[in-house]
Amino acid sequence: MKMSHLVHTSQDGCRIVEIMNNAKEPSSSECNCPTEQMDWLSVQDSLKGQLITEDVNIFASVVIFERPDRVRSAYTLPSPHPTWWDFAGVQDSIKGQLITEDLRVQDSLKGQLITEDDFKWRLPTREKEGSCEILKYVGGVDLSFSKDDSSIACGTLVVLDLQTLKVVYEDSSIVRLQIPYIPGFLAFREAPVLLELLDKMKNNAHCFYPQLLMVDGNGLLHPRGKFCCYLKLEKRREFLSFGLACHIGVLVDLPTVGVGKNLHHVDGLTQSRVRELLQAADSPENVLPLIGDSGYTWGAAMRSSQGSLKPIFISLGHRISLTTAIEIVRMTCRFRVPEPIRQADIRSRERLRNNQ
DNA sequence: GCGACAG
DNA sequence: ATCTTGTCGC
Numbered sequence: 018m019k020m021s022h023l024v025h026t027s028q029d030g031c032r033i034v035e036i037m038n039n040a041k042e043p044s045s046s047e048c049n050c051p052t053e054q055m056d057w058l059s060v061q062d063s064l065k066g067q068l069i070t071e072d073v074n075i076f077a078s079v080v081i082f083e084r085p086d087r088v089r090s091a092y093t094l095p096s097p098h099p100t101w102w103d104f105a106g107v108q109d110s111i112k113g114q115l116i117t118e119d120l121r122v123q124d125s126l127k128g129q130l131i132t133e134d135d136f137k138w139r140l141p142t143r144e145k146e147g148s149c150e151i152l153k154y155v156g157g158v159d160l161s162f163s164k165d166d167s168s169i170a171c172g173t174l175v176v177l178d179l180q181t182l183k184v185v186y187e188d189s190s191i192v193r194l195q196i197p198y199i200p201g202f203l204a205f206r207e208a209p210v211l212l213e214l215l216d217k218m219k220n221n222a223h224c225f226y227p228q229l230l231m232v233d234g235n236g237l238l239h240p241r242g243k244f245c246c247y248l249k250l251e252k253r254r255e256f257l258s259f260g261l262a263c264h265i266g267v268l269v270d271l272p273t274v275g276v277g278k279n280l281h282h283v284d285g286l287t288q289s290r291v292r293e294l295l296q297a298a299d300s301p302e303n304v305l306p307l308i309g310d311s312g313y314t315w316g317a318a319m320r321s322s323q324g325s326l327k328p329i330f331i332s333l334g335h336r337i338s339l340t341t342a343i344e345i346v347r348m349t350c351r352f353r354v355p356e357p358i359r360q361a362d363i364r365s366r367e368r369l370r371n372n373q
Numbered sequence: 374g375c376g377a378c379a380g
Numbered sequence: 381a382t383c384t385t386g387t388c389g390c
Contacts, residue, residue, distance in 0.1 A: 160380075162381050170381085198381070203380055207381095235379050261379075281379045289390075330379085374390105380381050 135336040136272045138228050140344060141179070155179050155349060156227030157357025158211045158265070161365040168194050171372070172210030173365035174218065175357060176225045182349065182356045186225040188214050189368050201281075203234055204264035215269045229272045229345065230334070231357045236262035236275030238307065238316040238332035240283050266335025273334025274342045275316075276358055280330050284309025291318050295328060303328075304343060317343055321350040329353060 138152045156176045163169035169191065176186035190213065196206045211232075218226055239260040262275025280288050286309050295305050295318060303320035307330070316332030317339060331346050333339055349355040354362070 160381075162380090164382050167381075198380060201378070207380070233380075239379080275379090277379050279379060282377065287377085292389095 136228065140341070142344070142348070152228055152345075153179050154185070154225050154227045155345070155357050156215075156230040157355070157359075157361040158214070158230065159233040159358055159361035159365055160207050160210065161362065161369050163369060170194050170210065171365040171369040172207070172214060173361045173368065174211065174214040175360045175364060176227050177349070177357050177360065179348065182351060184360050186218070186223065187364055188218065189365055190214060191369065191372060201240055204259070204261040207234070207261055208264050208268070211265060212268055219269075227271065229274070229337075230266065230269070231274050231276060231349070231355055232262040232265055232334060233358045233362065234261035234275055235277045235281050235316070235330065236260040236266070236273065236332040236334040238275065238277065238281060238283060238330060240281075260332065260334070262332065262334030272336040274337060274345060275332045275334045276346065276355055277330040277332070278354065280318075283315055284311050284313060286315065291328065295320065314339070319343065319346065321346065321355070322353050325353040327353070
């Protein structure tokens with residue numbers, strides 16, 4: 018079995034080690050102190066022996082060392098021998114419920130009734146006959162982390178009035194996360210806390226319960242997102258997950274928009290390429306569809322405020338079309354990051370500060 | 374040339 | 381994500 022570890026150094030000098038499979042050999046430059054190196058490596062080897070017991074495709078653990086011989090904290094995945102594939106199975110079970118525009122097209126072809134965005138409200142800016150309700154309450158969720166202990170997090174849910182962009186509801190909870198951050202598997206780390214906050218609000222039948230949710234993280238803009246729409250179960254190891262916004266959206270069954278502050282590289286899309294296109298396409302709206310090498314549209318890049326060159330990345334979460342998602346993001350942007358997400362971010366960080 | 378990969 | 385500095389990006 019081939020394994021590797023990534024070593025970071027935290028502010029207080031602790032070594033943070035991520036041990037994983039399928040990666041490259043550790044580079045020797047990461048251990049620059051020769052005397053420590055021996056101890057350090059032997060400790061790690063013994064941990065490897067304990068933590069990694071399956072053959073391949075296992076993420077074992079994240080271990081934080083205070084010293085080479087002392088472990089401060091370690092995360093392990095919940096099941097005894099979890100594999101990436103276990104996680105994928107969980108998500109596949111909820112993927113079947115995902116409703117996107119594409120699925121609705123498929124439904125209409127089958128002679129079904131649903132041909133529009135799947136919600137009963139409408140945007141204030143859109144004229145429509147009938148007396149349907151107007152989108153008013155927009156939720157936003159985010160997590161902040163303790164600088165001292167990166168397993169301590171504060172998840173926050175806010176609800177904003179769309180017209181005024183003022184916060185009308187706020188709730189948060191501080192938890193210890195069990196699952197490490199793994200690129201592509203963000204949902205497993207962050208979704209549980211956020212779902213709890215949403216469930217709590219729903220169970221109380223709160224009158225500000227959001228009609229739409231904005232999530233700090235991608236939706237279909239994800240290595241496996243494309244396959245949500247078209248495949249029930251694609252057993253390819255490269256595509257093992259999908260975005261946080263989809264994950265949450267399906268589980269709370271709300272229209273959901275994903276907003277990323279950085280691009281998750283997918284299907285040939287890179288930061289530089291997007292920048293290039295955005296510059297070339299001097300569209301007045303500052304929006305660019307993110308079309309990958311395969312021709313699939315994963316989402317959109319948008320320069321949301323005048324001041325910022327750096328775009329945000331919008332993608333579908335659930336029960337909404339990209340067009341509508343973009344429109345809502347634009348309506349909620351006072352600064353680069355849409356207000357619901359920005360407020361959740363600010364307030365969760367604040368709560369964490371005051372709590373410690 | 375190294376490494377790319379949301380939070 | 382978090383730390384901070386400085387000012388851009390391959």
